[in-house]
Amino acid sequence: MRSRYLVLSVSAFLCFITLCNKSNAQVKLANLFTDDMVLQQQDNVPIWGWDKAGSYIAVSTTWDKKIYHTVTDASGRFMVKIATPVAGGPFKVTVSDGKPLTLNDVLIGEVWVCAGQSNMEIPMKGYKSQPILNSNEAILNSSNPNIRLFTVPRGSKTTLQQDVKQSHWLAASPESVAKFSATGYYFGRLLSKMLNVPIGLISCNYAGSSIQAWMDPETLKAFPEIKTPAPADSIKEVSRTPTTLYNAMLQPIIGFGIKGTIWYQGESNYDNPAQYDSLFVTFVKILRTKWGMGDFPFYYAQIAPYDYAQLPPYNKGGKYNSAFLRDVQRLDEDKIPNTGMAVLMDIGEQATIHPPRKQQAGERLAYLALGKTYNFKGFGYQSPAYDSFTAKGNSAVIKFKNAANGLTSFLKEINTFEIAGPDKHFYPAKAQITGGSVTVTSDMVKEPVAVRYAFKDFVVGDLFGTDGLPVSSFRTDDWDYNVQ
Known part of the structure; x- marks a missing residue:
């Protein structure tokens, strides 16, 4: 089938814009696409949004002066794939239906999604009365225009959402880093230092979330013991109701051009290790299928040791020993292609489920990426x-x-x-x-x-x-x- 988007000459584009000026619509991009964003280098990355049905949409880029166009579908949605160069910038991307919308200060580099529950979400400044060790100095020294941060706002819905809530890409600075995922930031900081290219980090997390909340309804049909909500159902547990975080936060960003994903989750599933085994392997497989990029790198943190008997309903022993969940995560490393597990056995805390030593977590995930994805040699990146x-x-x-x-x-x-x-x-x-x-x-x-x-x-x-x-x-x- 012939592609719905074409590369136009500049003269054809000018004629196109003249015709489009008759439109009364205004193009709207998905909220992932803002000034200061990072696009994955040397790839064909999608840009999508909405306009009046049947509208002609043109996308132009300053790095190669090419112009792409497409037509919105019956629902008003459009998607254009643009070819990105080697890392660099800043550039501009203009999207127009006759009324141009220009994204400024766009960088080209390496983009990673940082996803999971609270141990990935907890920001550099910490949660209230729950610190991140040595974060104050790291925050103070965090200004770096080549690290860009995007946080997907929390959302939980029983129906699929077209877009995430409004947010914005921000350059790394003390103010923006203080509010960003600590594990994600330390991961990106080391990549930035070693790769010397722009780094884009997308934080997509919800504290307390179960893995089934991040999975789609069709996939969960294979797990009949898991009840998925109907559209009109109320959400009793915003972070643990199956499909709700997928609907509101994950699905709307799927397809964005990325290099890979880092994942830190499992604490909310510690009480059912056998089920988590199947859920986790299935989740990674389906996520990659939906993203349409093949087996992209997926690195994950093993949950750190913690005394889970402190939490309601205060279960102890047997399958409630979280070592069984950690063992499932260990074994899954051999079941999932192009993956790796960061081991955190030395940084757990008995009194808190949120270990304050997030630099080790983030950097061990970065070691895996540097060794397995970016082929750095001569250093240790995998635990024995x-x-x-x-x-x-x-x-x-x-x-x-x-x-x-x-x-x-x-x-x-x-x-x-x-x-x-x-x-x-x-x-x-x-x-x-x-x-x-x-x-x-x-x-x-x-x-x-x-x-x-x-x-x-x-x-x-x-x-x-x-x-x-x-x-x-x-x-x-x-x-x-x-x-x-």
Whole structure:
């Protein structure tokens, strides 16, 4: 099928504008498209909006002087894809139906979506009485015209929305950074430093959100245990009602030209790890399908350890041990192509679900992007990961991958391993590092059949790669949740 948009010569464009001047309409762009925005470099990126049905729409760009045009459909919507150059700027983009609308100070660079729940949403200034460690100095030194920030306003709807609520791209400054996602900002700051190109960050988050709130109704039909609301239903939980955040916040930005996504979510699903396993893998697959960009990079943070029994309804033990959710996230890294998981085992806090050390979270996500997407070499970007279990007499030998330079506890005693025999009862164990493996023993277990590491609701990890990246909690067994 022939494309609905064409590249016009300048003379043809002038004739087109003359004809369009008869229109009484005024083009309206989706709220993602504002002055100061960043467009993904070296791509064909879409620009969309609305006008009177049947209106001719022209889009011109100053970087290559090309002009594109299309016609709005019966609903008045239009979409034009424009070719972007290598990183640079500032440029202008003009969209016209006879009455031009010009976007100024447009940069071309690398664009990332930063999505999830409160641990991605929490701004650099922190929540009330919940700080971000060392953020004040980072905020003070944040002015950078090459980092641009867009925050999708919160919204929760039972019906699909055409657009997000009005917002604006802002250059990084103390005022704008203070209000922006801390994890997202630290991620973007490191990318900006290493890539030396403009960085665009889109924060799309809602505190307390469940993953099913970010998923569309059609996809959730595969999960009959999840009830999706009818259009006229009231929303009892604005951040946890299935489909409502997808409708109001996510779907309206899908299609914007991006390099990839970083994700920090799972705390609100900690009590159902088996379901989350299927939901998360499905979510990433469907998100990529809807975006229409193939398997774009998708990096995610593993939830940090926390004492979830402090939260209503105060469940404790069994599947309510959040280590099971962390284990699902660990295993999903091998199920999802072009992904990576930032491990946060060393930064959790027992008294707060919002760890204040967000620089580690953001920068570990950036390490993954720099290593896997941008092909930087010579540094560690992946945590060592459990590879295999071998029983040798009364010892269990655990081998790890991504540990070419070996493992370390930084000269501290390792106290977080447990070992079990045929009775399936876990006992505290001694652990000895040998290169890229750990030997685990206990006087209470003569025939080891399973090992668990840091497998508690709240725990501080004590095993690392020599690059300082922590090892995820893991278990070698697949036993029932009630086996402790």
